[in-house]
Amino acid sequence: MLSQRLQDHIEHICSLKDNWDSEGAQGYERSFLEESVKYIPLMEEKALENGIILHRDNLTINPADEGTVDLFWKYGFYTLLANVYKEDGKISACYIGSNKKDGNEIQGEL
Secondary structure (H helix, E strand, C coil): CCCHHHHHHHHHHHHCCCCCCCCCCCCCCHHHHHHHCCHHHHHHHHHHHCCCCCCHHHEEEEECHHHCEEEEEEECCEEEEEEEEEECCEEEEEEEEEECCCCEEEEEEC
C-alpha cells in the first residue's frame, strides 16, 4: 500500500501533459505508473539483500527523461535510484544504489 504522499506523486505525474518539460516530453499513462510502482518492493528487497537499508518514507517518485520514471530513496548513508522504462512494450527497470558508510554498491536490471 502506498502512502498518501506517494499517491500524490503519482497523481502529479499523471497530470503532466505532453511537452511538460518544454522539450517535447510526452505525458504519462496511469497504467505505466501503476506498473512502475510494482518495482518498489522488488527494489527494497534487492537493496536489503545487499546491505542497503531503505525506508519507504524516504522514497520519491519522479518523472524522468524519455517517458521514464525514477524511484529514488535516500536515507542516511543509503541511496538507491531505479529508473523504470518501457521498451518494446515491456516494462523494465535498471538500478544503482550504495551504502556510503561501507562503500557497498549495487547495480543491475530487473
